[in-house]
Amino acid sequence: MPKRQPSPAPELLSALPPGIVAGFEAAIAEASAFIGATAPNPPVGCTLLDAQFRPLVSAAHERAGQPHAEANALTRAATAGLTDRIAHVVVTLEPCNHTGRTPPCTEAILASPARHVWIGARDPNPRVAGGGIERLRAAGREVHVLDRADGADAAGLAAACTELIAPFVHHARTGRPLVVAKVALDAQGSMIPPPGRRTFTSEDSLRLAHLLRRQSDAILTGIGTIEADAPEFTVRHLADHEDRRRILAIVSRSRDVPPAYRSAATARGFDVRRFTDPAQAIDAIGRAGALQLLVEAGPRLLAALREADLIDRLLTIRHDPDGEDAITFDHLHGS
Numbered sequence: 001m002p003k004r005q006p007s008p009a010p011e012l013l014s015a016l017p018p019g020i021v022a023g024f025e026a027a028i029a030e031a032s033a034f035i036g037a038t039a040p041n042p043p044v045g046c047t048l049l050d051a052q053f054r055p056l057v058s059a060a061h062e063r064a065g066q067p068h069a070e071a072n073a074l075t076r077a078a079t080a081g082l083t084d085r086i087a088h089v090v091v092t093l094e095p096c097n098h099t100g101r102t103p104p105c106t107e108a109i110l111a112s113p114a115r116h117v118w119i120g121a122r123d124p125n126p127r128v129a130g131g132g133i134e135r136l137r138a139a140g141r142e143v144h145v146l147d148r149a150d151g152a153d154a155a156g157l158a159a160a161c162t163e164l165i166a167p168f169v170h171h172a173r174t175g176r177p178l179v180v181a182k183v184a185l186d187a188q189g190s191m192i193p194p195p196g197r198r199t200f201t202s203e204d205s206l207r208l209a210h211l212l213r214r215q216s217d218a219i220l221t222g223i224g225t226i227e228a229d230a231p232e233f234t235v236r237h238l239a240d241h242e243d244r245r246r247i248l249a250i251v252s253r254s255r256d257v258p259p260a261y262r263s264a265a266t267a268r269g270f271d272v273r274r275f276t277d278p279a280q281a282i283d284a285i286g287r288a289g290a291l292q293l294l295v296e297a298g299p300r301l302l303a304a305l306r307e308a309d310l311i312d313r314l315l316t317i318r319h320d321p322d323g324e325d326a327i328t329f330d331h332l333h334g335s
């Protein structure tokens with residue numbers, strides 16, 4: 001009997017090439033910069049590598065109607081004279097195989113010298129669902145969809161790529177935006193700021209809150225918060241996307257939005273809408289194509305939303321005047 005060779009550990013057998021891991025990390029970083037800018041499309045990133053797994057270019061999908069990440073990366077490579085060196089396409093989402101606002105990315109990839117396509121997450125869009133992968137395989141390209149079986153790196157990257165499209169997947173399934181509520185609590189557990197203030201959390205916490213605003217397509221609040229604070233709801237503690245307009249939905253059964261507040265908020269880039277029912281507000285925001293809705297409401301509307309089970313994710317910031325604020329992020333629904 002031939003002597004059995006010792007078999008390597010399974011994770012070594014299937015581990016991703018380090019260049020592919022780095023390619024995914026760059027693609028995820030590119031896509032992350034455009035979270036909140038692409039609705040109703042998801043954010044997507046793409047890296048092109050040469051045959052030795054060296055990075056050539058990375059790019060993202062920046063806005064609906066503009067080129068997809070793969071097309072942007074291929075154009076960037078062409079501009080830099082790198083097209084002939086392309087061997088691997090690394091992309092956070094399955095390439096599209098249909099003509100939507102832009103031509104199919106599968107055809108753009110097939111027109112390039114790439115032989116290998118590495119995909120972070122499958123597209124749940126019924127017009128794509130598996131079609132992009134099939135088209136590329138049918139044309140003889142080697143397509144690799146990240147899988148837990150590829151080892152710990154791949155599992156982490158797949159999770160990050162899936163998280164990038166979480167609001168898009170939620171919207172595709174329900175027609176509603178992913179509802180993320182942010183709650184700031186002081187050391188006594190109260191949401192009410194001290195007199196003369198609108199916020200009380202730390203600079204780091206405010207940056208996180210403004211990052212959530214940047215990543216959201218709409219904000220939902222109650223008339224009580226408008227009357228108490230006249231909040232700006234702008235992204236100021238970090239840079240916002242260029243020329244970004246968002247829906248500002250204000251819920252009240254009894255009061256109109258004060259005209260001066262409405263016109264100032266419109267001038268700040270908001271499409272101000274009043275609703276008498278929070279569930280109807282969420283549905284209307286979904287119909288407008290918003291993928292993520294940030295709730296920045298006071299205790300009364302927040303309680304109503306929780307009671308009606310309308311919150312998907314809850315960010316709680318507990319202010320600590322003597323140290324770092326404590327942050328928790330709970331997924332109340334889904335993954």
Ligand SMILES: NC(=O)C1=CN([C@@H]2O[C@H](COP(=O)(O)OP(=O)(O)OC[C@H]3O[C@@H](n4cnc5c(N)ncnc54)[C@H](OP(=O)(O)O)[C@@H]3O)[C@@H](O)[C@H]2O)C=CC1
Nearest residue numbers: 184191222223224225228252253254297298299300301304
């Ligand atoms: N710490 C934090 O994270 C935050 C704190 N705040 C603070 O909260 C305070 C304001 O609190 P609050 O008055 O509770 O503000 P809200 O933003 O919760 O607004 C309350 C109003 O929302 C409307 N509303 C609530 N539930 C419903 C429902 N089910 N259907 C329709 N309308 C509804 C009601 O208007 P109507 O009566 O007309 O129906 C209600 O009076 C401010 O001091 C502000 O600074 C605000 C946001 C975040």
Ligand SMILES: Nc1c(N[C@@H]2O[C@H](COP(=O)(O)O)[C@@H](O)[C@H]2O)[nH]c(=O)[nH]c1=O
Nearest residue numbers: 184198199200201209229231232233296
């Ligand atoms: N108090 C509180 C928050 N509250 C929310 O922020 C609004 C003020 O936003 P702006 O006018 O843009 O500065 C306020 O009306 C309420 O909606 N947010 C936080 O991150 N931390 C805080 O301590």
Ligand SMILES: [Zn+2]
Nearest residue numbers: 068095096105
């Ligand atoms: Zn595409």
